[in-house]
Amino acid sequence: MDICHVPGRFPVSTLRFGHVPQNPGLPRSQTSPYWPYVAAAGGSRSETDPSGPTYRNRMFFLGMGFVAQFFAQELKNQGWVVSGTCTSILKKNELGEMGFDMYLFDANEPELVILLPSTLEIMKYHTHVVVSIPPVVGIGDPVLQHKELLRSSLTDGGNLQWLCYLSSTSVYGDCGGAWVDEDYPTSPASELANLRLIAEKRWLSLGDDLGLSTQIFRLGGIYGPGRSAVDTIIKQGALSEGQKMRAYRKFTSRIHVEDISQALTASIHLPSRRRVYNIVDDDPAPREEVFAYASDLIEKKWPGRIKQSASQSESLIGKGSRRGKKRVSNARMKKELGVRLLHPSYRSGLQSIINHMEEAL
Structure with a gap:
């Protein structure tokens, strides 16, 4: 692949793209992402269905989680048609109220898996797809079960x-604190990580079969508004299993959700085949350093807000054996996608989050 250096960064708000040719094999009324649903219902075209000789780009999210919702809103603000899947009626209704067209899919619910063929029929009339459904132990990638x-x-x-x-x-496993890039040998240390690696290869293979621009984004620890060390300290909530595991690492690579959106935008502008990108910031750091900084930010903004004992603080930060893990390089992301990080360190990211928090917290 020719290396394409793009100076600067792609602003998250700049998400407009050119005209996408209509499918010559279908009548114009059938090129809508909603057409199969409308036809099956015997109704007219959806009010949100673009019409005329040109129409908007359309994104489908397989799994509307934290990252997908953030990016989906950015796309919607720029006039994209955005659809996706979720696992519950409650979530479907919530996301529907936000203006997204949602479909149910849950690998653990057989009655929802039955709906998959109709969901795929809808999906193919979109122009772009982001897959953000994690693998399931004993199943693997829930969607690729139906490859x-x-x-x-x-x-x-x-x-x-x-x-x-x-x-x-x-997917890289424990690399003893070494710097790793996308060419570094993968060595998953858990079943879930191994399933991730298998899914990567299978999605790339499917992309080849379909003739699509297909990329793999290997994300670091994801954080952003509502999901950060600042939020954890304020809420005093129980740590997730992933957080508990990260508590004992000497290095953890992270990435703010805004910068994930930047990278996705850049990748859409610069499509490629079978390319893998590490999506991380410049500053892999231990958990206790991040939490200490978050605590300082909270204390400066709301003096006396943190009222906890030393033992409670230690339970949030975590102590134990200090495994090296890895420091993940983002050089390819910067060079090939031209991404210039909004939050090159957790310091910038956490400061941004706390700056936008209300006193009512």
Whole structure:
């Protein structure tokens, strides 16, 4: 692949793209992402269905989680049609109220898996797809269980051009604190990490079969508004299993959700085939350093807000054996995608989060 250096960064708000040709094999009324649903219902075209000789780009999120919701809102603000899947009626209704067209899919619920063929039929009339459903122990990638159905459905017409699978830097395993890039040998240390690696290879293979621009994004520890060390300290909530594991690492690579959105935007502007990118900031740091900084920010903004004993503080930060893990390089992301980080360190990211918090907290 030719290396393309793009100076500066792509602002998250700059998400407009050119005209996407209509599928010549379908009548214009059938090029809508909603057409199969409308046709099945015997109704008219959706009010949100673009019409005329040009129409908006359309993004489909397989798994509307934290990252997907953030990026989806950025896209929607720029006039994209945004759809996706979620696992519950409650979530479907919440996201529907935000203006997204949602479909149910849950690998653990057989009755929802039955809906997958109709969801795939909808998905293929979108132009872009982000896959952010994590693997499931004992199942693997929930969507790729249906790989042949996926391939046959997406091969038959449609407008799909670009696909990105959101993976994790956990695929590298424990590298003893070494700096690792995308060419560093992968050595998953857990079943979930191994399933991530398997899913990466299978999504790349499917992208090849479908002739799509396909990328893998290996994300560091994701944080952002509502999901950060600042939020954890203020809420005094129980740590997730992932947080507990990270508590004992000497180095943890992180990435702010705004910078993930930047990278996704850049990748859409600069499509490529079978490219893997580490999406992390410049400053892999131990958990206790991050939490100490978050505590200082909270104390400066709201003196006396943190009222906890030393033992409570230690339970949040974590103590134990200090495994090296790894320091993940983002050089390829910067060089090939031209991403200039908004938050090159957790310091900038946490400061931004606390700056936007209300006194009512």
